[in-house]
Amino acid sequence: MLLSSVPSLSDRLTAEGEANALHALGEVSLPPRLRADAATSVLDITEWFGETSGGIRTYLLEKARYVDARPWLRQTIVVPGHRDRVVDGDGVRLYRLRGPHIPGQRPYRFMLATRSVSRVLRHERPDLIEVGSPFIIPWITKATAQSLDIPMVCFAHTDVPRQFAPNAERDGTLRRALARASAWYLRRLDRLFPLTIVASDYAATELARIGIDRVAKVPLGVDLERFSPERRERARDTRRRFQLPEGPLAAFVGRFAREKELGVVLDAWRDVERRCGARLVLVGAGPMESMLKAHPYGHRVTFIPFLRDRDALADLLAAFDLYVAAGPLETFGLSAIEAMASGTPVLTVRHGAVLEHVRTGGGSSYERGSAGSLADEAVQLFACDLSALGEQARRHAERAHAWDTVFDRLFAVYRGVLER
Incomplete structure (x- = not known):
């Protein structure tokens, strides 16, 4: 069965309309929490969500579809954009926080709105925060999460050390030094999380190689009706x-x-x-x-x-x-x-x-x-x-790799973290 042309949840969340644009998030009252009595609520925050980006954007929007269809769940997505915006589904809210483009990495943007992030976290009060990018995001999220006693998990979408030195011993001295520095940084970052989620054995092996072994594997999925x-x-x-x-x-x-x-x-x-x-x-x-x-x-x-x-x-x-x-x-x-x-x-x-x-x-x-x-x-x-x-x-x-199977597994991992 092929999908109809009715606008999907992802279309609504990513449409660039004026109605939900804000002059500045810090100057307006935030809308009431969706599904305030949800049994489990998660907040996803990442810089890797752009207008022409692929896998991470798809993952978050598919998770939104899964949550929207389950009244006992709630999701908040916080990502950068070219202006502040808030868009709601039934059980999913997306915040776009204004940030500049990352040089040489379009369509990605920096997440620099520290006070807005803190305000969103305090307002939404999720049960758990999933951090989807490793650099600025964890640090601007950490203090507020700790003050509210909200656990954070990391989803390791990128093999950071290999980005600096993809060819290991064949790379130059500077690239190898940057790879070692990034591995040290990731070990330090790992202290913030009780668990890191990976989507493959390859990702788990790469993290183990640099000393990170508290991981849970949750392979990603595919829309089996659409991709047929x-x-x-x-x-x-x-x-x-x-x-x-x-x-x-x-x-x-x-x-x-x-x-x-x-x-x-x-x-x-x-x-x-x-x-x-x-x-x-x-x-x-x-x-x-x-x-x-x-x-x-x-x-x-x-x-x-x-x-x-x-x-x-x-x-x-x-x-x-x-x-x-x-x-x-x-x-x-x-x-x-x-x-x-x-x-x-x-x-x-x-x-x-x-x-x-x-x-x-x-x-x-x-x-x-x-x-x-x-x-x-x-x-x-x-x-x-x-x-x-x-x-x-x-x-x-x-x-x-059906998405519903993937997210059943993922929310089981979340529950395991929350029960610790």
Whole structure:
């Protein structure tokens, strides 16, 4: 069953209307708490929530959908924006607090509104706070949370030390020093939390490597109704709508950032196209876009801007023959699991969390940094029965990644923290 065009909760929470815009949060009375008698209330706060961001934004909005449908739960989301705003669902409230863009990291913004954060926490009085970004947020939240005796947990969405030194021993002295410093910082940060939540074995292993072992694994999910192989029946129309090339197609969907290692994909794809005729599509936006377009193979790549319309994205993922998950530092790989749910096999790098999905069937992997290995694996996949691989991929998504199953697990983890 495909979703209707009725505006969803996520549409309402992220719409940029004027009605709920505030001149300044500190100068107005805050609205009464929603579901004041809710059995469990959680406040999510993160800087990693932008207009064109992906996984963390999807996770929070799916959690909002889950909470909104359960009258005994309440959720507050606090994220930065270009102005102060408050938007309500039935049991979910989203605060946008004005903050400047993070240089070189658009669409992300700093969360610098310390007094507004404290005011929101004191007003909403959640049972538990989930911190979704590791730098400014924990420290501007800590004092108020402690004064109200509200426990904080961390969701480790990013492999921070590897962001500084992604290639370990091959990186320079400065990068290795920054990685060591960030590991020290994360160990210090860990003292604030009784528990850190991770979405994969890879993320848990990376934290254990730097001395953080109080973790709970809760893999993320996918909307199995929206991301469905049923959409493959109209793949021809979808390809025509987005003016995609004829023939076999592979794609990446996400942020065009250095850590995604998309340059290796473009290095490989001239050979892939020569050997089997497959073309490449990149969907998204990010700081590396101009560099990717200037790549020697860039003129053969079809670029599609970031898609806010999740149904259009689901159509696209079902219209591709292969999904390429090139990022070696993924702590889950939400776009990859959406592709698998759509019946699209995945080719991924042999490092990071997406490899955990592919090992169950539904794809293959290549050596990190090797354009030759990527090209060989891609050509072999295009010679396989992609429909059968897509069926395996769908079964993997169905087994453990329905969002309701994910959030049942997550709220069980919350209850465990609250009962300590």
